[in-house]
Amino acid sequence: MKRRDSIDFAGASGLVVFAAVLALNQVVIKVTNGGFGPVFSAGLRSVLALGIVLIWARLRGRKISGLRDRLWPSLLLGCFFTLEFIFLYTALDLTTVSRASILFYSMPVWLALVAHFTLPGETLSLQRALGLALAMAGVIWALLDPHTRAAGDLRGDLAALGAALSWAGIALTVRLTRVSELNAETQLSLQLAVSAVLLLALSPLFGDLLRDPGWVHLAGLGFQALFVASFGFLFWLGLIAIYPASDVAAFSFLSPVLSVGLGWVMLGEPVGAGIIGALALVAVGIVLINLRRTA
Structure with a gap:
């Protein structure tokens, strides 16, 4: 499709739907962990x-190629991806969806901080x-919120932060290496x-692989x-190719807003006033970080 200079209605609608799918995915992971060990899942x-x-x-005629010339950054990308989901699935096994989501979706914060020192023009x-x-x-407020702290777990909260940092590592690897030259597939x-x-x-190191799985866990x-790890990510990468990355x-x-609600x-x-306040600060902060720079 033709490259666009700003988000139009179709792009905005697609991004809202994708955000809702990601939010629902947090709940689905937590439920699925009831049937499978988190890392095994x-x-x-x-x-x-x-x-x-x-x-x-294969059906689209898209070649999976170019990895040989980009072996080491490709492996690094895969390792960051692995760490992200070890941390995220463990976090959602230990703490609440609301706390894990706020901390996990703080990724743009850490990316912006590291990019300030490593990426030209950032x-x-x-x-x-x-x-x-x-x-x-907002992240600090979420960690200290007494209303939800009893339902959460500090280990899960720290794991969610680890997932956010690993996600930032993925973004930096793509920006700083030739992996970005590979197609989305x-x-x-x-x-x-x-x-x-x-x-x-690694999954046997994290406890039992099976936890009485049923149809709901398989679903x-x-x-x-x-809807997330295959077509969801391909859809998102497709939007990045059409619309400005900052707008996306x-x-x-x-x-995180939808995750807390779900x-x-x-x-x-x-969900108390503290977690809502923390969510608001993180949401506003992410918007300011990603808005096009003012003159």
Whole structure:
């Protein structure tokens, strides 16, 4: 499709739907963890999603190629992807969806901070520095919120932060290496393939692989593989190719907002004034970080 200079109605609608799918995915992961060990579940998801992406690429005539010339950055990308989901699935096993989501979706904060020192043209302006400060204040508020702390777990909270940092590592690897030259199907297949091997190999170190799985847990795995890890990510990468990255990234604040609401509605998680205030600070901060720079 033709490259566009700004988000139109179709793009905005697609991003809202994708944000809702990502938010629902947090709840689905937590439910699925009831039937499978978290890291084993993440590994199974990668295996299923890899099969879907390879079939899709074959049907579309899209080649999975170019990895030989980019072996080391490709492996680094796969390792960051693996770490992200070890941390995220463990976090959602230990703490609430609301706390994990706020901390996980703080990724743009850490990316902006590191990019200030590593990426040309990414120096923090006053606007972006304000967004960074607000979002970091929100993260601290979420960690200290007494209303939800009893329902959460500090280990899970720290794991969610680890997932956010790993996600930022993925973005930096793509920006700083030749991995960015690979097409979307190749990038995604690479991450899924490396993570499938590593997650399944490491999963016995994280406890029982099976926790009395039932149909709801199998359905959860299917949802994650089909709507998030394969077609969901391909859809997002497609939007990045059409619309400005900063405009697309600005919609990332919707996912933690929707995740907190879904955790409250679907799982009965406590949501007090503190967690809502923390969410608001993180959301505003992410928007300021990703807005085009003011003159």
